[in-house]
Amino acid sequence: MSRLYRRTLAWFDERFGAGSVEEFLRHKTIPVHRHSLWYYFGGMTLFLFIIQVLTGILLLLYYRPTPNDAFESVQYMVTQVRFGWLIRSIHSWSANLMIFAAFVHMFSVYFLKAYRKPRELTWISGMLLLFVVLGFGFSGYLLPWNTLAFFATKVGTEMAGSVPIIGKWLLIFLRGGEEVTGATLTRFFGFHVAVLPGLATMLLAIHLFLVQQLGMSVPPGVERAIAEGRKPARSTPFFPNFLLRDIIGWYAALGALGALAAVFPWELGTKADAFASAPAGIRPEWYFLFMFQTLKYLPAKVLFVDGELLGIFGFSVAALVWVAVPFLDRRIGFGRVTRFFTGLGVFALGYMIVLSLLALR
Amino acid sequence: MKTTLATLLMLIGALGAAAADSGNSSCITCHALLEEPKLVNPAKLFDSDIHHQAGLTCADCHGGDPNDESMSAMSRTKGFRGVPKKARIPDFCARCHSDIAYMHRFNPKMRADQLSQYLTSVHGKRLKQGDTKVAACVDCHGIHNILAVSDTRAPVYPANVASTCAHCHADAAYMKDYQIPTDQVAQYQKSVHAQMLAQGDVSAPTCTTCHGNHGATPPGVSSVANVCGTCHVVFAQLFEKSPHQAAFARMGLPGCVQCHSNHEIVKPSDEWVGVGANSVCSTCHASGDPGYRSAQAMAQDLARLNLAIVRADTNLDTAERKGMEVSSAKVELTNAHEARVKARVNVHTFRDEEVRKITDQGLEIATRSDQAGVAAIEELNFRRKGLGISLITILVAIAGLYLKIRQIESRQKG
Amino acid sequence: MPSSEQRADKPIQTGRRWVNVLLGSGLVASVVSFLYPAIRYIIPPPVAESTSRSVVAAKVDELKRNSGKVFKFGSKPALLVRTADGTYRAFSAVCTHLNCTVQYREDLHQIWCACHNGLYDLEGRNVSGPPPRPLQMFEVHVQGEDVVVTRSA
Numbered sequence: 001m002s003r004l005y006r007r008t009l010a011w012f013d014e015r016f017g018a019g020s021v022e023e024f025l026r027h028k029t030i031p032v033h034r035h036s037l038w039y040y041f042g043g044m045t046l047f048l049f050i051i052q053v054l055t056g057i058l059l060l061l062y063y064r065p066t067p068n069d070a071f072e073s074v075q076y077m078v079t080q081v082r083f084g085w086l087i088r089s090i091h092s093w094s095a096n097l098m099i100f101a102a103f104v105h106m107f108s109v110y111f112l113k114a115y116r117k118p119r120e121l122t123w124i125s126g127m128l129l130l131f132v133v134l135g136f137g138f139s140g141y142l143l144p145w146n147t148l149a150f151f152a153t154k155v156g157t158e159m160a161g162s163v164p165i166i167g168k169w170l171l172i173f174l175r176g177g178e179e180v181t182g183a184t185l186t187r188f189f190g191f192h193v194a195v196l197p198g199l200a201t202m203l204l205a206i207h208l209f210l211v212q213q214l215g216m217s218v219p220p221g222v223e224r225a226i227a228e229g230r231k232p233a234r235s236t237p238f239f240p241n242f243l244l245r246d247i248i249g250w251y252a253a254l255g256a257l258g259a260l261a262a263v264f265p266w267e268l269g270t271k272a273d274a275f276a277s278a279p280a281g282i283r284p285e286w287y288f289l290f291m292f293q294t295l296k297y298l299p300a301k302v303l304f305v306d307g308e309l310l311g312i313f314g315f316s317v318a319a320l321v322w323v324a325v326p327f328l329d330r331r332i333g334f335g336r337v338t339r340f341f342t343g344l345g346v347f348a349l350g351y352m353i354v355l356s357l358l359a360l361r
Numbered sequence: 362m363k364t365t366l367a368t369l370l371m372l373i374g375a376l377g378a379a380a381a382d383s384g385n386s387s388c389i390t391c392h393a394l395l396e397e398p399k400l401v402n403p404a405k406l407f408d409s410d411i412h413h414q415a416g417l418t419c420a421d422c423h424g425g426d427p428n429d430e431s432m433s434a435m436s437r438t439k440g441f442r443g444v445p446k447k448a449r450i451p452d453f454c455a456r457c458h459s460d461i462a463y464m465h466r467f468n469p470k471m472r473a474d475q476l477s478q479y480l481t482s483v484h485g486k487r488l489k490q491g492d493t494k495v496a497a498c499v500d501c502h503g504i505h506n507i508l509a510v511s512d513t514r515a516p517v518y519p520a521n522v523a524s525t526c527a528h529c530h531a532d533a534a535y536m537k538d539y540q541i542p543t544d545q546v547a548q549y550q551k552s553v554h555a556q557m558l559a560q561g562d563v564s565a566p567t568c569t570t571c572h573g574n575h576g577a578t579p580p581g582v583s584s585v586a587n588v589c590g591t592c593h594v595v596f597a598q599l600f601e602k603s604p605h606q607a608a609f610a611r612m613g614l615p616g617c618v619q620c621h622s623n624h625e626i627v628k629p630s631d632e633w634v635g636v637g638a639n640s641v642c643s644t645c646h647a648s649g650d651p652g653y654r655s656a657q658a659m660a661q662d663l664a665r666l667n668l669a670i671v672r673a674d675t676n677l678d679t680a681e682r683k684g685m686e687v688s689s690a691k692v693e694l695t696n697a698h699e700a701r702v703k704a705r706v707n708v709h710t711f712r713d714e715e716v717r718k719i720t721d722q723g724l725e726i727a728t729r730s731d732q733a734g735v736a737a738i739e740e741l742n743f744r745r746k747g748l749g750i751s752l753i754t755i756l757v758a759i760a761g762l763y764l765k766i767r768q769i770e771s772r773q774k775g
Numbered sequence: 776m777p778s779s780e781q782r783a784d785k786p787i788q789t790g791r792r793w794v795n796v797l798l799g800s801g802l803v804a805s806v807v808s809f810l811y812p813a814i815r816y817i818i819p820p821p822v823a824e825s826t827s828r829s830v831v832a833a834k835v836d837e838l839k840r841n842s843g844k845v846f847k848f849g850s851k852p853a854l855l856v857r858t859a860d861g862t863y864r865a866f867s868a869v870c871t872h873l874n875c876t877v878q879y880r881e882d883l884h885q886i887w888c889a890c891h892n893g894l895y896d897l898e899g900r901n902v903s904g905p906p907p908r909p910l911q912m913f914e915v916h917v918q919g920e921d922v923v924v925t926r927s928a
């Protein structure tokens with residue numbers, strides 16, 4: 001067994017360059033300290049993304065993106081095709097878990113100040129990936145063409161339409177016309193299976209390359225403790241120690257996905273009918289709830305400015321600030337933690353949680 | 362001389378044209394200039410009147426000479442009939458409307474029996490006796506702006522009939538002398554019939570559908586079933602053969618309306634059957650008599666079927682929402698729904714065995730559909746078993762990984 | 776790992792083997808439990824894909840002239856009628872009055888609802904009794920041996 005292993009490795013080494021794979025595996029290490037747990041969430045997000053790609057490909061075998069057939073083909077898939085219900089439910093649940101994992105990853109990186117020099121680009125590529133993932137969620141939600149998704153999309157694209165100057169154009173671009181119709185479905189399908197995967201792959205490659213190139217970030221507090229000799233610099237090999245732990249996490253995620261799919265199958269609802277009146281309780285997916293709720297609370301007019309517009313403007317500014325945080329938080333470049341930015345993060349996290357809970361009430 | 366001749370010719374031409382077109386007759390020319398509404402309105406309103414559309418003129422009804430531009434146009438010698446007294450209105454209209462040959466020149470399907478019908482109506486009889494408060498032709502059809510029945514603005518258009526009748530019949534002060542209720546229209550507005558009409562079904566019954574239009578008469582006690590039965594055929598037939606038919610006749614009770622009311626005919630509910638608080642059976646039947654037992658039995662059967670249908674519906678919906686294929690069972694369940702409708706129809710046999718015959722069929726179907734739903738839900742539980750197996754393999758793998766890590770790390774240390 | 780192999784003595788060796796067996800069987804079994812559903816999923820089901828838009832309602836030689844047949848269309852019943860002159864017509868079999876299932880009456884040459892004696896003509900129009908609206912009409916095509924009923928989009 002081990003001879004075969006070594007010979008196979010040698011065969012590949014000869015072609016890829018001597019010892020590159022083994023070299024890479026041997027030299028990559030993961031720092032060990034009391035915040036090490038957060039290192040796992042990036043890998044978890046990546047793993048769930050891979051699950052999405054695999055189940056997504058399987059769904060494509062039966063799905064047809066036309067308003068006449070979309071709902072029926074999903075229905076056929078979950079009722080007639082063996083394990084179709086499982087594949088679809090896993091795709092839906094995994095999407096939600098992936099977005100959750102991505103948020104955890106993002107906030108942990110934020111609070112541990114891992115975005116500081118030289119990892120500004122890692123942070124930016126990660127934020128862009130997060131936006132792409134949210135785009136995946138928004139476009140994928142419509143594809144089963146059920147009532148709830150139809151109206152949620154209507155409301156969501158409506159918001160894009162209230163952006164000044166380019167709003168109208170943006171709305172028509174997203175909907176493929178004035179209204180949410182079959183054209184919108186075709187478009188969203190295109191975004192979901194071609195445009196966004198392409199973008200995601202590119203960004204992911206950059207993100208992972210940067211992570212490998214720069215190594216794992218050590219939180220400033222731990223870094224200082226090591227520099228001052230108060231603590232030893234401990235680390236563990238990526239392979240096999242860290243990877244095996246990663247795999248345990250992935251297996252646990254798989255188990256959780258299977259359990260969620262079997263116990264809480266993702267419901268299909270009723271077919272969208274453009275002429276039906278909107279059902280009560282239209283609500284976007286949970287990760288958009290905090291924005292949805294904010295726009296609900298904003299008055300129609302705030303000092304001559306349209307309330308909704310103000311909300312959208314506010315969120316755009318907040319997103320820009322968030323993306324640019326490695327450049328704004330300058331002191332962290334010298335290893336000094338600015339309270340303001342930690343406070344900002346706590347506020348952002350608290351705001352999202354509180355408003356989402358309010359929307360669910 | 363030449364000019365005088367030309368003027369004269371022009372004048373004759375103009376007069377000829379005026380005579381041909383009622384709009385330019387001396388009647389319209391003069392009346393349009395008057396100020397008293399009673400005198401000016403006929404000239405103003407007549408434009409949209411169906412008689413004007415058909416080419417008739419003022420003179421065709423009122424007589425006189427539309428070519429004469431002086432007051433002599435309205436002299437008896439020129440056949441002027443003037444405005445008819447209320448009692449004379451039916452005859453005034455009937456001059457043409459009873460002449461079938463004349464009427465068919467305008468509309469080959471037009472009837473010409475309105476007057477003879479009217480004379481049989483309570484309105485007609487009272488008018489004959491000199492009561493001028495009752496409705497004659499113009500009270501319902503209007504006077505100089507008479508529109509076709511099919512015109513949605515006409516007071517006799519189906520959707521407008523109730524308010525036209527209500528004009529007098531809902532006016533308590535006006536109806537004081539007649540000693541009849543004035544809440545019929547208010548009651549009717551709450552009925553299913555009025556609802557259907559409001560939803561745009563102009564074939565839905567309004568006042569005149571049951572009471573007649575020109576021969577308006579309240580249906581007698583014995584003829585109620587016939588009136589309702591013109592549309593509700595099945596029910597009338599069942600009632601006819603039911604034990605209630607003879608009993609109601611003996612007691613002088615009207616048929617259908619005894620339970621369904623006459624004007625406030627609301628959507629019936631299953632609660633009406635039986636002996637409960639809302640039952641209509643228990644208005645007559647008391648505990649112990651066979652009818653009471655029969656009512657109880659019918660209500661129980663209906664309730665049992667209803668419960669089975671609701672249960673099957675719920676289970677099938679649950680299964681479907683969870684992604685199970687149950688459309689065949691759903692199609693089958695429509696037969697149980699159908700049985701429920703038929704059983705409700707069969708209540709009108711007033712024989713519990715007739716109801717049970719249908720509800721038993723329905724029960725069987727509903728139970729079968731329900732089983733399909735339950736089976737589908739059980740399939741979901743089977744999925745959970747599959748999940749269990751998969752989870753065990755995952756746990757084994759995780760345990761193996763955990764031990765492997767411990768082993769590797771202990772070796773790395775040592 | 777290759778480097779660690781040299782340092783293995785006997786009790787560790789057996790423990791190691793045991794862990795490897797556990798790990799190996801766990802991995803293999805779990806991968807099988809992931810692959811099985813995926814492979815079963817890829818194999819198309821025996822039920823030919825039926826969009827709810829069209830269905831084979833009958834075979835060509837199945838219906839005599841002047842007769843009708845109730846068939847399942849999606850999750851609702853529908854009625855296929857072969858008229859006296861041999862043409863096919865299809866309607867929703869759900870009565871517009873109280874959702875009973877209508878049937879073809881050979882004696883009347885009309886569509887009849889048993890519940891309240893509602894009648895529809897062969898264009899689906901409600902002609903007598905309580906039905907408030909016409910029956911929904913479907914398109915019928917004969918494709919080879921099959922009579923195919925299609926809901927217009």
